[in-house]
Amino acid sequence: MKRGLITWDPSEIPPAVFNERLDGVRRALKERDLPALVIYSDMWRSNQARFFSNFMPYFNRAMLIISCDTPPTLLCGLSPRVYGWIRSVTIIQDIRPARNFAEPLFDIAGERNWLRIGALDLDRFPYDIHTALHAGQIALVNLESQVIFSPAEDEKELTIRRTAATIAGQILEEEIVQGVGVTDYLFVGNLERRFRRSGAEDLIILITNGRAVPAPPAGVLLEENFSVSMAMEYRGHWVRLSRYHGDAKPKASGSASYLERMDGSYPYESGGGILQAHHVEFNHNGKRLFYGDTIL
Amino acid sequence: MMLNQERRQQFLTLMEESGWDTLLLYGNTSRKDFFRSLVNFNFFGPHAAAALASNGISIVVSHPWDDELLQDSIDANVTWDADFNAVIHRLISGKTAIAGREFMEARFVDEATVSATAPIENLRRFKTRGEIEYIRQSARLADAGYRHFVETAEAGVAEYELVAEVEAFLKSNGAEDNFMLIASGGTEVFGMHPPTERRFQKGDIITTELTPQVNGYYAQICRTMVLGEPSAGQSRAFAIFSEAQAAAQNLIKPGVNIKDVARVQNDVFRREGYGEYTTPRYTRVRGHNLGLYPDENPWVLEDVDCEVNEGMVLIAHPNTYLPLSGYMTFGDTLLVTARGCVSLNQTEKKLFSKV
Numbered sequence: 001m002k003r004g005l006i007t008w009d010p011s012e013i014p015p016a017v018f019n020e021r022l023d024g025v026r027r028a029l030k031e032r033d034l035p036a037l038v039i040y041s042d043m044w045r046s047n048q049a050r051f052f053s054n055f056m057p058y059f060n061r062a063m064l065i066i067s068c069d070t071p072p073t074l075l076c077g078l079s080p081r082v083y084g085w086i087r088s089v090t091i092i093q094d095i096r097p098a099r100n101f102a103e104p105l106f107d108i109a110g111e112r113n114w115l116r117i118g119a120l121d122l123d124r125f126p127y128d129i130h131t132a133l134h135a136g137q138i139a140l141v142n143l144e145s146q147v148i149f150s151p152a153e154d155e156k157e158l159t160i161r162r163t164a165a166t167i168a169g170q171i172l173e174e175e176i177v178q179g180v181g182v183t184d185y186l187f188v189g190n191l192e193r194r195f196r197r198s199g200a201e202d203l204i205i206l207i208t209n210g211r212a213v214p215a216p217p218a219g220v221l222l223e224e225n226f227s228v229s230m231a232m233e234y235r236g237h238w239v240r241l242s243r244y245h246g247d248a249k250p251k252a253s254g255s256a257s258y259l260e261r262m263d264g265s266y267p268y269e270s271g272g273g274i275l276q277a278h279h280v281e282f283n284h285n286g287k288r289l290f291y292g293d294t295i296l
Numbered sequence: 297m298m299l300n301q302e303r304r305q306q307f308l309t310l311m312e313e314s315g316w317d318t319l320l321l322y323g324n325t326s327r328k329d330f331f332r333s334l335v336n337f338n339f340f341g342p343h344a345a346a347a348l349a350s351n352g353i354s355i356v357v358s359h360p361w362d363d364e365l366l367q368d369s370i371d372a373n374v375t376w377d378a379d380f381n382a383v384i385h386r387l388i389s390g391k392t393a394i395a396g397r398e399f400m401e402a403r404f405v406d407e408a409t410v411s412a413t414a415p416i417e418n419l420r421r422f423k424t425r426g427e428i429e430y431i432r433q434s435a436r437l438a439d440a441g442y443r444h445f446v447e448t449a450e451a452g453v454a455e456y457e458l459v460a461e462v463e464a465f466l467k468s469n470g471a472e473d474n475f476m477l478i479a480s481g482g483t484e485v486f487g488m489h490p491p492t493e494r495r496f497q498k499g500d501i502i503t504t505e506l507t508p509q510v511n512g513y514y515a516q517i518c519r520t521m522v523l524g525e526p527s528a529g530q531s532r533a534f535a536i537f538s539e540a541q542a543a544a545q546n547l548i549k550p551g552v553n554i555k556d557v558a559r560v561q562n563d564v565f566r567r568e569g570y571g572e573y574t575t576p577r578y579t580r581v582r583g584h585n586l587g588l589y590p591d592e593n594p595w596v597l598e599d600v601d602c603e604v605n606e607g608m609v610l611i612a613h614p615n616t617y618l619p620l621s622g623y624m625t626f627g628d629t630l631l632v633t634a635r636g637c638v639s640l641n642q643t644e645k646k647l648f649s650k651v
Contacts, residue, residue: 196459196464270378
């Protein structure tokens with residue numbers, strides 16, 4: 001879960017970067033004669049709203065509204081007591097409480113005379129929200145994510161993903177040499193400490209002694225040639241990598257390879273893309289070893 | 297056991313009573329609970345669904361590694377597809393009800409299906425013996441985690457550094473996951489959030505709720521500590537929180553209504569002249585159920601009508617802001633027994649202080 005350091009350092013991502021991204025959305029909206037776009041966000045699906053605002057929910061649900069002529073608005077399931085915190089880590093100032101997202105959205109649409117608006121990946125909205133939004137008087141137009149959300153083409157996005165990949169690779173490679181003979185619980189605990197102290201917001205760590213694919217830790221002692229396959233989120237930017245213990249030479253092609261898309265909402269989504277994670281599995285002394293990285 | 301046989305039987309009975317041919321239990325990365333209530337497998341691919349019918353169970357997952365791990369572990373027909381949308385519709389057979397339908401991606405939902413979310417939640421509200429044992433383990437880990445929290449917190453440490461240490465401790469001791477919020481400071485603190493870079497100072501109140509997960513099941517502990525000797529205001533505030541939590545714990549037994557569990561907590565604040573601080577402006581809930589999700593229904597609120605019964609596991613926490621102290625947290629995980637309730641936490645019920 002996202003319980004690491006959620007922060008925004010404007011020297012790392014200047015406000016101008018978000019403004020450029022928002023301007024891109026506004027251009028796409030004007031081309032389609034749409035006054036606004038709504039983007040759904042929750043703990044699992046936070047990448048898109050984060051890209052435009054740096055908002056990452058640690059719980060509950062939210063909806064980002066990007067309009068053509070006003071700053072972004074966040075409809076938020078979290079308590080108003082944490083809006084100060086949200087404002088401190090995002091570019092958003094206008095935050096409104098929302099349990100049923102449709103009602104406050106319709107209110108805003110009424111105030112601004114919106115009759116039809118865009119919705120990013122509308123058919124992927126949660127069914128309850130999707131249903132509620134369609135019960136109103138405004139027409140919703142689906143915009144596929146690739147129309148406006150293209151992290152692989154954003155230099156700042158790639159810069160921070162590279163930073164994240166460097167941090168992840170360095171820590172994992174330093175820790176993996178110390179793993180043999182300890183339990184996978186302890187090994188993962190040590191990784192949690194190192195990564196979270198380095199600013200990771202979220203971690204998903206899988207591990208195997210080489211007799212199966214990587215899986216969540218189960219309390220077993222780690223053996224020679226164990227593999228770790230993990231995802232790390234840093235400043236909202238996910239990277240995936242796999243490494244193994246020992247000195248076997250990685251092979252470019254193995255007995256199996258796995259592709260995951262890294263430009264979607266979550267790092268373990270099977271499928272490729274311009275920004276993808278590529279993991280190779282190969283055999284070494286009867287063990288299944290896993291190696292991979294996030295690649296462009 | 298990966299397949300929860302007791303739940304399977306309950307679900308089959310519900311299906312028969314409701315006239316459903318298929319019960320589909322859906323899970324995604326942030327809401328695995330409906331899926332895991334039948335198939336307790338910690339999938340990491342974004343989606344999984346289990347279809348229960350009278351003739352067996354079919355499971356679809358969205359990552360090939362989940363598929364391999366499940367294939368030899370359960371007596372079910374397991375398949376995977378990167379295009380989950382393509383396969384989930386194949387699970388629908390006859391009159392189909394879906395638990396978790398509301399949070400499924402809209403494209404996954406067949407309009408001919410009905411929601412099974414509420415009736416399945418009603419069954420899950422009362423834990424099986426095996427589930428209670430996992431929650432006991434989580435509660436013990438929450439206690440140990442809080443000891444580590446107190447040992448590690450000191451002036452100069454940043455909130456996120458403390459959380460990193462607690463996460464490391466919990467994972468090293470077998471936690472599958474942990475939901476945790478924190479806050480530090482004084483009367484300017486109105487609520488908890490993820491950890492920031494703020495460094496603790498002498499006199500700070502540090503609040504947390506720790507919610508470790510063992511084999512899928514969460515338990516929670518809420519405590520507050522002071523770095524230094526508590527001030528008169530902080531001690532006075534804690535006395536109110538302590539009395540409110542005790543009022544809830546003393547009330548809870550089969551037959552009691554959840555709204556009264558909230559009311560007796562709020563009554564303590566009202567009697568002391570702090571009724572305003574029991575409203576949504578300052579607080580969220582006075583507790584909630586626990587299980588495969590850290591914030592299960594029912595929420596403990598004065599407008600929630602739900603009868604307490606044996607086997608429920610809930611936390612009563614009067615967490616809120618008070619001008620005496622700033623935001624404060626205090627609560628234990630409680631198991632409802634035949635005659636009352638017992639705390640599954642062993643951590644001392646006090647305002648912790650570290651001089």
